[in-house]
Amino acid sequence: MNKKTEIDIKNIHCASCCITIEKILQENKGITNINVSLPLKKAFISYDDSIIDIDKIDRTIENAGYVVDKNSKSFLERKDDEVNELKKRFILIFTFSVPLITISMLEMFHIHFINKIIENNKLFYYFSQFILSFIVIYSGKQVIKSGVLSLINKHPNMDSLITIGIIFSQTFSIYSLINIYFNKTTPFYFETSAMILLFISLGKYIEALTQNKTFDFLEKLIKLKPIKANLVTNNEIIEKNIEEISIGDILFIKSGEIIPLDGLIIEGEASIDESKFTGEINYKDKKVNDKVIGGSLNIEGLLKIQVISTSNNSTLSKIINSIENILSNKPQIQKKVDKISAFFIPVIIFLGFITFIVWLMFGNDFNLALINSISVFVIACPCALGLATPLSLIAGVNVASKEGILINNSDVFELLSKLNSVIFDKTGTLTKGTFEITTIKSFGNYMVDELLFFAGSIETSSEHIIAKSIINYCNNKKIQLKQPKNIEIFIGKGIKGEVASSRISIGNNKFIKIDEKIKEETDIFLNEGKTVLFLEIDNKTEGYIVIEDKLRNSAINTINLLKQLNIGTTILTGDSCNSAKKIATELKTDSFFGEKLPEDKLTILKNIKNEGKIIAMVGDGVNDSIALAFSDVSISLSTGSDIAIGASDVVLTKIDLQNIYNLIILSKKVMKNIKFNIFWAFSYNILLIPFAMGLYYLIFNKPLNPMWAAIAMSLSSIFVVLNSLLLKTTKFKTKPMIDEHIKDVKITFNKGKIMKKEISVDGMSCKMCEKHLKKELEANNIKVESISFSEKKVIIDLNSEISDDFIKSVIDETDYKFISIKDI
Ligand code: ADP
Ligand code: MG
Numbered sequence: 001m002n003k004k005t006e007i008d009i010k011n012i013h014c015a016s017c018c019i020t021i022e023k024i025l026q027e028n029k030g031i032t033n034i035n036v037s038l039p040l041k042k043a044f045i046s047y048d049d050s051i052i053d054i055d056k057i058d059r060t061i062e063n064a065g066y067v068v069d070k071n072s073k074s075f076l077e078r079k080d081d082e083v084n085e086l087k088k089r090f091i092l093i094f095t096f097s098v099p100l101i102t103i104s105m106l107e108m109f110h111i112h113f114i115n116k117i118i119e120n121n122k123l124f125y126y127f128s129q130f131i132l133s134f135i136v137i138y139s140g141k142q143v144i145k146s147g148v149l150s151l152i153n154k155h156p157n158m159d160s161l162i163t164i165g166i167i168f169s170q171t172f173s174i175y176s177l178i179n180i181y182f183n184k185t186t187p188f189y190f191e192t193s194a195m196i197l198l199f200i201s202l203g204k205y206i207e208a209l210t211q212n213k214t215f216d217f218l219e220k221l222i223k224l225k226p227i228k229a230n231l232v233t234n235n236e237i238i239e240k241n242i243e244e245i246s247i248g249d250i251l252f253i254k255s256g257e258i259i260p261l262d263g264l265i266i267e268g269e270a271s272i273d274e275s276k277f278t279g280e281i282n283y284k285d286k287k288v289n290d291k292v293i294g295g296s297l298n299i300e301g302l303l304k305i306q307v308i309s310t311s312n313n314s315t316l317s318k319i320i321n322s323i324e325n326i327l328s329n330k331p332q333i334q335k336k337v338d339k340i341s342a343f344f345i346p347v348i349i350f351l352g353f354i355t356f357i358v359w360l361m362f363g364n365d366f367n368l369a370l371i372n373s374i375s376v377f378v379i380a381c382p383c384a385l386g387l388a389t390p391l392s393l394i395a396g397v398n399v400a401s402k403e404g405i406l407i408n409n410s411d412v413f414e415l416l417s418k419l420n421s422v423i424f425d426k427t428g429t430l431t432k433g434t435f436e437i438t439t440i441k442s443f444g445n446y447m448v449d450e451l452l453f454f455a456g457s458i459e460t461s462s463e464h465i466i467a468k469s470i471i472n473y474c475n476n477k478k479i480q481l482k483q484p485k486n487i488e489i490f491i492g493k494g495i496k497g498e499v500a501s502s503r504i505s506i507g508n509n510k511f512i513k514i515d516e517k518i519k520e521e522t523d524i525f526l527n528e529g530k531t532v533l534f535l536e537i538d539n540k541t542e543g544y545i546v547i548e549d550k551l552r553n554s555a556i557n558t559i560n561l562l563k564q565l566n567i568g569t570t571i572l573t574g575d576s577c578n579s580a581k582k583i584a585t586e587l588k589t590d591s592f593f594g595e596k597l598p599e600d601k602l603t604i605l606k607n608i609k610n611e612g613k614i615i616a617m618v619g620d621g622v623n624d625s626i627a628l629a630f631s632d633v634s635i636s637l638s639t640g641s642d643i644a645i646g647a648s649d650v651v652l653t654k655i656d657l658q659n660i661y662n663l664i665i666l667s668k669k670v671m672k673n674i675k676f677n678i679f680w681a682f683s684y685n686i687l688l689i690p691f692a693m694g695l696y697y698l699i700f701n702k703p704l705n706p707m708w709a710a711i712a713m714s715l716s717s718i719f720v721v722l723n724s725l726l727l728k729t730t731k732f733k734t735k736p737m738i739d740e741h742i743k744d745v746k747i748t749f750n751k752g753k754i755m756k757k758e759i760s761v762d763g764m765s766c767k768m769c770e771k772h773l774k775k776e777l778e779a780n781n782i783k784v785e786s787i788s789f790s791e792k793k794v795i796i797d798l799n800s801e802i803s804d805d806f807i808k809s810v811i812d813e814t815d816y817k818f819i820s821i822k823d824i
Pocket of ligand 2: 425426429619620
């Protein structure tokens with residue numbers, strides 16, 4: 001069976017490490033897909049478990065010189081561990097390098113009496129350097145180990161280059177040490193290996209520190225993930241670990257508390273801050289039946305919520321995972337760079353040896369040949385190539401997520417930067433989707449309220465935003481709806497079913513037959529851009545409902561901005577052609593298509609794509625799924641509190657269409673940043689390698705000190721990290737134009753009368769008593785409408801069946817006395 005696994009690997013440092021692990025694993029049968037991410041230090045592997053098991057995969061990775069990290073710590077904890085480890089290693093190497101470098105420098109100052117002492121104690125002087133250099137190398141043993149193993153495995157990486165440099169200098173220095181015995185003088189390079197390790201380890205440490213900055217937004221999100229929740233059990237509130245909470249549990253949320261999990265409010269009202277998810281700063285007032293997102297903040301108010309997702313499935317976890325997902329899929333541009341990187345290290349090894357041989361043959365100077373070749377090994381910087389793409393991507397995702405744009409696919413930036421055309425769904429995308437009902441017409445057999453009753457009841461089974469508006473209208477008119485039966489949904493047309501033994505259909509004129517006279521009558525509304533829904537009861541058209549939607553505040557601006565970028569705009573809707581035309585004229589889009597069923601929408605997209613265009617489709621995610629799936633970049637609006645992550649490539653959580661424009665601009669910036677990083681990484685290597693090979697010597701008449709090579713190499717990867725960080729300062733230029741979210745609709749069916757009862761209670765003497773008793777009753781799901789200590793009276797609403805005895809027992813448990821209860 002095909003399975004997926006993620007393996008954390010400790011010592012991945014450069015693009016070649018990733019490619020090496022990918023190659024080695026691919027040599028095994030049963031691995032179907034693999035991607036190793038450099039910044040996450042993680043391998044994402046798909047494999048067939050009947051051919052290969054996890055142990056074998058782990059062993060293959062370890063045999064190649066990499067350390068599988070079984071600690072299953074979170075990504076950020078591993079990042080912190082890595083920084084700490086690099087810091088420790090640097091301090092250790094530093095501690096032993098300083099005396100070594102100091103000793104070896106003594107000679108260079110040419111102070112007579114010191115040189116005299118050295119001359120007399122030559123063996124001791126160099127031997128002490130030998131010992132210190134080995135301690136330094138031992139401190140940096142991970143580098144050497146990985147370098148040697150990857151050389152043995154014939155998949156050299158960055159560590160291999162450093163290792164070759166160190167082996168070169170150590171071997172030759174030991175040779176010189178032996179030469180003292182034979183009274184021959186050859187140069188020593190013990191301090192060279194120490195300096196290479198010192199600067200490389202300092203560089204790695206700084207790089208890891210700055211890299212962590214790129215991830216700080218993820219850290220903030222992870223910090224939002226609460227650990228504990230207050231579980232409500234029979235009258236008691238118990239603090240529990242979040243993992244112990246299951247779907248359906250009731251949680252108590254205090255003021256100022258971060259909401260632990262996604263849930264539905266069952267009691268109370270509160271002001272909620274969802275800005276971490278939506279990028280909008282205004283707080284939302286939420287009440288019973290509204291959804292709350294785990295990780296949002298309860299500013300003020302007490303709530304009881306019913307949990308609707310577990311910790312691993314919560315919106316917050318999905319956002320965090322989606323960011324890891326982006327890094328687990330290599331974008332196209334990185335695949336191209338990887339192809340070149342695969343040749344990089346073997347070419348450098350070849351060049352290093354060529355340098356050595358050529359200088360030995362033509363320069364006739366062993367010292368020069370050795371130093372130049374060591375510098376070539378050390379100066380080459382494959383890490384910059386490996387970091388160029390992922391860090392800019394993460395910075396881009398960071399900027400976008402702060403502004404209420406969630407990105408699920410690593411190719412989004414590249415595709416959007418080359419975008420030719422944006423196709424908009426109309427209803428709920430360009431328009432607000434909060435329909436106003438402007439006309440209700442009955443053809444005579446039914447009262448208007450009856451038509452509404454049938455329409456509203458049947459729409460309770462639809463997810464369409466039209467349905468929400470009709471139900472809302474019925475709610476406001478206090479029309480009690482009934483649960484429909486035998487529902488059939490016709491996407492892009494309407495809905496059919498049974499309500500109170502009548503067969504009901506509601507939808508457009510493609511769905512419901514209408515005669516010429518009705519057509520003429522309703523065409524007037526269509527010409528005004530309104531939508532007409534026909535209602536059929538028991539196979540007879542009995543009336544129609546005219547609804548009108550308003551454009552989103554940001555719609556006109558967005559189309560204008562896209563035009564400035566020379567991007568085509570098209571409206572694609574299932575609604576009438578007239579309505580499409582009206583909106584298209586108002587917005588001045590390039591083209592429009594009306595009365596299109598989902599399959600037609602697909603054909604139109606295919607035609608546009610056949611022209612070789614890159615297209616983005618913007619929809620509200622429900623009825624546009626086929627078109628969204630087909631487009632190059634699918635963008636969906638996340639209306640209400642439902643943040644549908646993973647549904648499309650991009651999810652706009654802030655309902656401001658201008659963010660489509662902002663995202664395109666950001667994508668261009670991200671791609672520019674990536675290209676600049678790649679350009680820098682290549683030109684750095686192309687320029688400095690010849691420099692190390694001998695150009696430096698030819699200009700300055702002395703060889704390039706490998707210490708400078710190590711510094712240059714470290715700086716070059718730090719430069720890439722810093723350039724990516726620059727992206728994080730990007731600000732969106734448009735002024736926010738936000739629409740109200742569509743409120744979740746409360747559906748209540750007419751199950752019978754809502755009961756009100758009046759209870760007489762003795763013993764209350766003040767306002768505090770009222771408060772206390774109310775709290776007790778509500779803790780037992782008895783909703784108190786009013787309470788008065790002076791009248792000794794409590795009025796309650798009973799939506800569910802609660803017996804008088806139960807109410808009596810609840811009151812008797814308090815300090816007050818139950819006297820009587822009656823229906824009112
Ligand atoms: P759009 O493409 O603009 O989002 P849809 O394809 O969802 O529109 O719907 C097209 C038309 O089908 C609507 O304008 C409406 O007339 C009809 N329709 C779809 N679903 C329903 C429904 N649940 N109730 C009534 N009419 C519906
Ligand atoms: Mg729509």
